[in-house]
Amino acid sequence: MNADFLPPAADKALLLCDLTQSWSAVGGGVGTYLRAKRAHIIANTPHTHLMILPGSSDAIEESDGGRAITVWLKSPSVPFSPNYRLLLRNGAVRKALARYRPDVIECQDAYNLPWAAIRHRRDHPGTALVAGYMTDFPNVYVERPVSKAVGSAIGSRVGKLCYDYCGKLYRQFDCVYALSEAGGGHLLRALGVEDVQILPLGVDLADFGPDRRDPELRRSLGLSDDQPLLIYVGRMDIEKRPDIIVEAFRTLPESLGAKIVLLGQGPQKDEFEALGDPRIITPGFVTDRPTLARYLASADLYVSAMPNETFGVSVIEAQASGLPVVGVNGGAMPERVLPGMGLLGPIANVRAMAANIQAVLASDHRAMGERGRAYVSGEYSWPHSMEKLFGTIIPHALARAATRRLPGVVPAGSLVEA
Numbered sequence: 001m002n003a004d005f006l007p008p009a010a011d012k013a014l015l016l017c018d019l020t021q022s023w024s025a026v027g028g029g030v031g032t033y034l035r036a037k038r039a040h041i042i043a044n045t046p047h048t049h050l051m052i053l054p055g056s057s058d059a060i061e062e063s064d065g066g067r068a069i070t071v072w073l074k075s076p077s078v079p080f081s082p083n084y085r086l087l088l089r090n091g092a093v094r095k096a097l098a099r100y101r102p103d104v105i106e107c108q109d110a111y112n113l114p115w116a117a118i119r120h121r122r123d124h125p126g127t128a129l130v131a132g133y134m135t136d137f138p139n140v141y142v143e144r145p146v147s148k149a150v151g152s153a154i155g156s157r158v159g160k161l162c163y164d165y166c167g168k169l170y171r172q173f174d175c176v177y178a179l180s181e182a183g184g185g186h187l188l189r190a191l192g193v194e195d196v197q198i199l200p201l202g203v204d205l206a207d208f209g210p211d212r213r214d215p216e217l218r219r220s221l222g223l224s225d226d227q228p229l230l231i232y233v234g235r236m237d238i239e240k241r242p243d244i245i246v247e248a249f250r251t252l253p254e255s256l257g258a259k260i261v262l263l264g265q266g267p268q269k270d271e272f273e274a275l276g277d278p279r280i281i282t283p284g285f286v287t288d289r290p291t292l293a294r295y296l297a298s299a300d301l302y303v304s305a306m307p308n309e310t311f312g313v314s315v316i317e318a319q320a321s322g323l324p325v326v327g328v329n330g331g332a333m334p335e336r337v338l339p340g341m342g343l344l345g346p347i348a349n350v351r352a353m354a355a356n357i358q359a360v361l362a363s364d365h366r367a368m369g370e371r372g373r374a375y376v377s378g379e380y381s382w383p384h385s386m387e388k389l390f391g392t393i394i395p396h397a398l399a400r401a402a403t404r405r406l407p408g409v410v411p412a413g414s415l416v417e418a
Contacts, residue, residue, distance in 0.1 A: 138162030167191030183310030236266030
């Protein structure tokens with residue numbers, strides 16, 4: 001911990017705000033992080049937690065004696081991603097911020113909402129702004145699809161413009177974190193963002209573990225004890241590349257007797273179901289963590305083809321469940337899947353992924369899974385993540401904010417005396 005940025009005094013209560021587009025009630029990396037953050041705040045700090053989120057209607061919810069506040073702002077659903085909504089109402093966001101006047105505003109996406117926070121800070125200069133680089137959106141949502149549609153030359157040019165935008169945006173925050181070096185740390189520094197922190201996310205080992213394995217669940221999927229079950233958890237869209245997983249799976253020899261469960265929703269789900277392959281099982285999103293833990297522990301191998309993971313929460317949840325991982329050598333995946341915990345192959349290579357699946361299943365894959373769980377247990381706990389957030393990142397942002405305060409302008413509950 002940097003001695004220049006001491007953690008908040010225990011008797012100083014802050015109002016901490018999270019402002020994001022990327023909320024899903026049934027999973028997702030940002031949603032998982034925010035639920036863990038709120039639980040930590042309520043259980044271990046004197047602070048109050050405010051979340052401003054897209055919802056089906058305008059509403060305000062309070063719990064835990066008023067220390068957990070959620071402001072829902074009516075927003076339309078994202079096409080093909082029904083668990084997400086698009087919050088474009090910056091005016092309503094600014095009204096909510098003006099009403100509550102948080103000490104710290106944290107943003108987890110790079111679109112319109114951070115600009116609402118920046119605008120709020122103009123009127124309240126003592127407000128600290130924190131940003132998390134949760135998605136490599138210039139590559140995933142811009143450069144790659146544009147390149148596919150009109151060619152790599154234009155795609156690369158547009159992608160560069162988006163990265164330039166990221167640099168301009170994030171340089172305005174008091175503290176910026178990435179989830180890993182490969183998942184944004186190196187990139188943000190190259191864009192001129194100073195003092196980028198690394199905030200690894202976590203997994204609750206009490207929720208996920210090999211002891212959640214459920215023989216009845218396996219039987220309900222038509223599996224005998226010795227048949228291998230592969231599993232993928234996440235959105236079924238071009239960003240996550242589950243199509244590569246399915247293509248690789250379908251090249252496996254039928255004598256292997258393998259099946260695969262794809263947990264999630266998205267535009268590619270209908271395509272997979274249209275294949276009519278009884279070995280491909282698509283239950284949709286699971287709506288509770290215990291069911292997800294049962295599915296993971298009841299599988300034998302986790303597969304992912306996502307080349308631009310900034311962290312990979314689903315990967316560490318699978319590892320916590322005792323699964324080896326077959327993935328790709330891109331993004332943060334090499335930082336999650338070390339040698340002996342699975343196999344990584346080239347990006348978008350169906351043949352290599354199929355070969356790695358067979359190689360892992362033919363080896364002592366349970367020992368691989370045990371090594372993965374031991375690694376996750378030591379490196380990726382939520383208490384460790386929260387220690388970094390509350391011990392370094394938030395104090396750093398507050399210290400930066402204190403240097404630009406105007407006389408008489410102090411956010412409610414500020415650590416810094418007027």
